[in-house]
Amino acid sequence: MTHSTLDAGQVPAASATTVPPVTPVLVPERGARPTRSRSQRRKDVLDVVLPVLVFVGLVALWYLISYVVLAPERRFLLPPPHDVVRVGFGDPANLQQIMQGLGRTTVIAMLGLAISVVVGFTFAILMASARWIERSLFPYAVVIQAIPILALVPLMGFWFGYGMTARVIVCVICSLFPIVANTLFGLQSVDRGQLDLFRLHGAPRSTIFAKLLIPAAIPSVFTGFRISAGASVIGAIVGDTYFRQGAPGIGVLIDLYRSRLQSEQLFAAIIASSVLGVVVFMIFTWLGRRIVGSWHATGRSLV
Amino acid sequence: MTATAVRSRPATNLRFAGTDKTYADGTVALTGVDLEIRQGDFVSVVGPSGCGKSTLLRLASGLEEPTGGVMEVDRGSLAYVFQDATLLPWRTVEQNVRLLGELHHLGKGETRRRAAEAIELVGLSGFEKHMPHQLSGGMRMRTSLARSLTLAPSLFLFDEPFGALDEISRERLNSELLTLFTTQEFAALFITHSINEAVFLSTQVAVMSGRPGRIVGRVDVPFPYPRDPEIRYTPRFAEICAELSDMLRGAS
Numbered sequence: 001m002t003h004s005t006l007d008a009g010q011v012p013a014a015s016a017t018t019v020p021p022v023t024p025v026l027v028p029e030r031g032a033r034p035t036r037s038r039s040q041r042r043k044d045v046l047d048v049v050l051p052v053l054v055f056v057g058l059v060a061l062w063y064l065i066s067y068v069v070l071a072p073e074r075r076f077l078l079p080p081p082h083d084v085v086r087v088g089f090g091d092p093a094n095l096q097q098i099m100q101g102l103g104r105t106t107v108i109a110m111l112g113l114a115i116s117v118v119v120g121f122t123f124a125i126l127m128a129s130a131r132w133i134e135r136s137l138f139p140y141a142v143v144i145q146a147i148p149i150l151a152l153v154p155l156m157g158f159w160f161g162y163g164m165t166a167r168v169i170v171c172v173i174c175s176l177f178p179i180v181a182n183t184l185f186g187l188q189s190v191d192r193g194q195l196d197l198f199r200l201h202g203a204p205r206s207t208i209f210a211k212l213l214i215p216a217a218i219p220s221v222f223t224g225f226r227i228s229a230g231a232s233v234i235g236a237i238v239g240d241t242y243f244r245q246g247a248p249g250i251g252v253l254i255d256l257y258r259s260r261l262q263s264e265q266l267f268a269a270i271i272a273s274s275v276l277g278v279v280v281f282m283i284f285t286w287l288g289r290r291i292v293g294s295w296h297a298t299g300r301s302l303v
Numbered sequence: 304m305t306a307t308a309v310r311s312r313p314a315t316n317l318r319f320a321g322t323d324k325t326y327a328d329g330t331v332a333l334t335g336v337d338l339e340i341r342q343g344d345f346v347s348v349v350g351p352s353g354c355g356k357s358t359l360l361r362l363a364s365g366l367e368e369p370t371g372g373v374m375e376v377d378r379g380s381l382a383y384v385f386q387d388a389t390l391l392p393w394r395t396v397e398q399n400v401r402l403l404g405e406l407h408h409l410g411k412g413e414t415r416r417r418a419a420e421a422i423e424l425v426g427l428s429g430f431e432k433h434m435p436h437q438l439s440g441g442m443r444m445r446t447s448l449a450r451s452l453t454l455a456p457s458l459f460l461f462d463e464p465f466g467a468l469d470e471i472s473r474e475r476l477n478s479e480l481l482t483l484f485t486t487q488e489f490a491a492l493f494i495t496h497s498i499n500e501a502v503f504l505s506t507q508v509a510v511m512s513g514r515p516g517r518i519v520g521r522v523d524v525p526f527p528y529p530r531d532p533e534i535r536y537t538p539r540f541a542e543i544c545a546e547l548s549d550m551l552r553g554a555s
Contacts, residue, residue, distance in 0.1 A: 135353040193389040200364055200383055211405070213395050 002119035076263045088268020098253060099267070102272050105249035108164065109236035109280070114230055119172070120179030120228075121221070127180075128187035128213065129205065138184075145177035149235065155244045167249075174235030175228035186220025187213045197254020222288030229280045237273055251278075273290070307406045314470055316340050316377050316458040317363055317488040323371035324358050331515035332358040335372065338509060338518060340490050342457070345538040346517075347493040347501035349503055349507045349551060355516025356494045357386075363492065377458065382451035383491075384464045388443035390450075397422065397431035409455065414453070421449035424483065441472035442450045448480075452487065461493040463502070477503055485528045498547050503535060512554035520550040 059081055060269035079087075089095050123141070135274040153170055160166040190213055198208050239249025248256070250273045257266035317340040323410055324333040340346050361367040363376050366381050379518050400421055404414030416491045422428060424442040427447040429487060435443055444464055451459065463551050465473045477500060484504075497500050500526055501508045509521040526534055 191387075191389065193385045193387050194391065195387050197383070197385070197402075198368060198406065200381075201403055203406050207406065211402075212391070214393070218393075276538055 007190075033295060043048055060127045065252035068196070076261055079263045079267060082084070083133055084264050084271070086265040088271075094265050094268065098250070098269050099274050100274055101248055101253040101269070102248040104247055105233070105236045105240060105251065105273070106276060108239065109171055109232045109276075110230075110247065111237060112168045113175055113225075113232040115168065115172050116175040116179055116227065116228055116232065120176050124180050124183035124187060125209070127184050129209070134184070141180045142226075144173060147173075148237060150173055153238060156239075156242055162243035167243060170239040170256075171232045171235035173234040174238075177229035179221075179224040179232060182224030183217055186217025190216045219288070219292045222284065222292060226281060226284040226288065229284050230277055233277045233280055248266045314343075315375060315522050316342060317492060318375040319359070319362075319372070320374075321372035322362065322369050322374050324355070324362060324367065325370045331364075331456065332515045334368075335515065336518055338456070338492075340492055342488070342490050343504045344507065345491045346486055347495055347505040348511055349495055349498055349515065349547065349553070350511030350554065351513045352496070354509055354511045357462050359459060360462050360515065361459055362492060363458075377460065380454055380456045382454060383460045384444075384447055384451055384454035384462065386463045386466060388435070388445055388447040390443055392435050394432050394435075395431065396422045396427060396435070396438070396446050399435065399446055400453060403450055404453050417453040417455075418449070421452040424452060424487075425449040426479070439472070441476060444468065444476060448483070452483070455487070457459050457489055459489045459491040462493060462496075463468050463496065466496060473500070474532060478530075480504065481528060481530055489542075492555050498544050498551070499535065502531075502540060502543050502547070502555045503530065508543075510547060510550040510554055515521065521551075522546055 062078070062081055066075060066078050070077060087094060088098065123137065127137060152173060156166040156173075158167050160169060162169070194212055194216075195208070196214055236249065237251040237254075240249035241255055250269055251262065253272070254266060256268045257263075257269060319336045319338040322333060322336045322378055323331075325331050336387050338346065338348075338359070338361065347361060348356050349530065358367065362369050362374060364381060365376075365378060391402065394402070397418060399420040401414050405549065409417070422431060425447050425448050427449060428444065430438070430442065435446070447464070463525075465476050468476065481504060491502060491504075493501070498508075507521055507523050509518050511517065512519045523541060525539075
């Protein structure tokens with residue numbers, strides 16, 4: 001299949017990006033890409049302004065609770081925002097400690113995610129290629145998802161020691177299911193007419209996967225990645241909190257600051273880990289749009 | 304249940320003789336269908352929704368097997384144009400048109416050459432790099448036609464290909480399809496809801512009854528090719544349409 005544009009084995013998503021950009025010179029007679037109208041621009045502005053207003057409201061509420069609701073001697077329960085920023089992020093020593101912890105947690109989360117992506121994708125392909133494999137395995141994929149992860153964390157430590165391995169495994173358990181489920185859904189929701197077309201022209205299974213099923217599943221695969229990325233970050237922080245050995249991740253720091261009543265650092269660490277979750281989510285959303293957005297409707301509409 | 308004969312015979316492109324199709328769930332889609340399509344024939348089948356018209360095409364193409372009677376088909380070079388354009392949304396027009404060449408391992412150069420030729424034939428030159436979502440319904444259907452043309456088929460199966468298009472695009476594509484029919488020399492089996500479309504395109508129009516599907520009558524259309532779109536407004540055309548319309552009412 002050397003003449004094909006999407007060679008078997010090559011990840012088709014990669015070749016989708018090599019599709020040359022559209023020449024705007026020749027505009028189709030109908031169904032052309034809509035230009036951004038004035039009302040559309042106004043909507044875009046509102047999309048920014050409204051969330052900012054909510055943010056301002058939340059910060060105001062925070063101040064209200066710190067200064068009005070809490071008596072000064074109990075203010076450590078919720079220090080005002082500017083103190084959190086000044087102490088937690090403004091003090092270089094604290095900032096460095098938080099960033100280092102965050103870095104370690106990120107490495108563990110991404111390692112777990114990478115393993116989940118490879119394992120999950122492989123399992124989904126296997127399940128899509130034979131009904132009996134799907135029937136045998138899918139219930140267990142659901143079971144993995146349904147197990148309360150906190151119940152498994154001590155066991156992982158017991159089996160694999162309280163180091164890196166156990167933490168990564170916790171991340172894998174947290175993030176495996178969304179990838180399996182979404183990839184499988186994508187592979188199975190292919191258009192029947194397109195499948196008929198390939199069958200009609202005698203395409204073997206491998207070609208159907210390489211040229212039809214996998215490219216068609218890419219949007220769902222990225223939805224899975226995005227959900228899993230968030231789940232993996234949560235897994236890494238939960239793992240941290242349980243396993244207090246080795247270099248501290250952000251989860252360890254959060255618990256440490258709590259026990260020392262270092263409220264400002266505690267809140268800064270919580271904010272930092274939240275930002276990590278949001279950033280990871282955004283990166284995968286952006287990646288999905290880059291690869292899928294040029295052709296698939298879901299690449300545009302989701303988040 | 305009679306044995307089914309699926310043999311190749313070049314003289315006839317497609318022949319149904321007393322063909323039956325009953326699905327596994329007991330639904331009788333077709334009973335005793337007789338229909339023959341030879342080189343130079345453009346046969347349309349009109350009938351009510353769900354009468355099994357599409358089943359004819361699924362049998363002819365080999366996507367389904369008949370459960371009784373005889374069916375002979377030359378599947379050497381067969382094209383199937385679906386109701387939906389069935390383009391791959393991640394491929395450009397050009398890459399979509401190349402798909403069948405790739406599936407049939409025609410080789411890179413040959414596939415490229417045939418695709419360029421087919422795109423030219425359907426009037427899509429200049430749109431090679433467009434993605435399907437940037438095209439109108441009519442242009443998507445043209446892309447689908449071009450994709451089929453790359454195999455230089457001797458038998459074309461059409462499953463209501465223009466059903467979703469607006470009237471103007473539809474009439475334009477009808478005329479262009481006839482141009483292709485006279486220049487590319489294929490036989491065609493065309494499924495449609497529209498009597499008008501069927502008469503305009505065909506050498507013969509067959510009427511199918513509702514469940515179970517049976518051919519209840521057929522009318523030859525005497526107009527020579529190439530056909531002027533204006534023939535739609537001639538009395539003879541109206542007469543044929545009326546005759547078919549009567550049959551259709553009797554059938555359902």
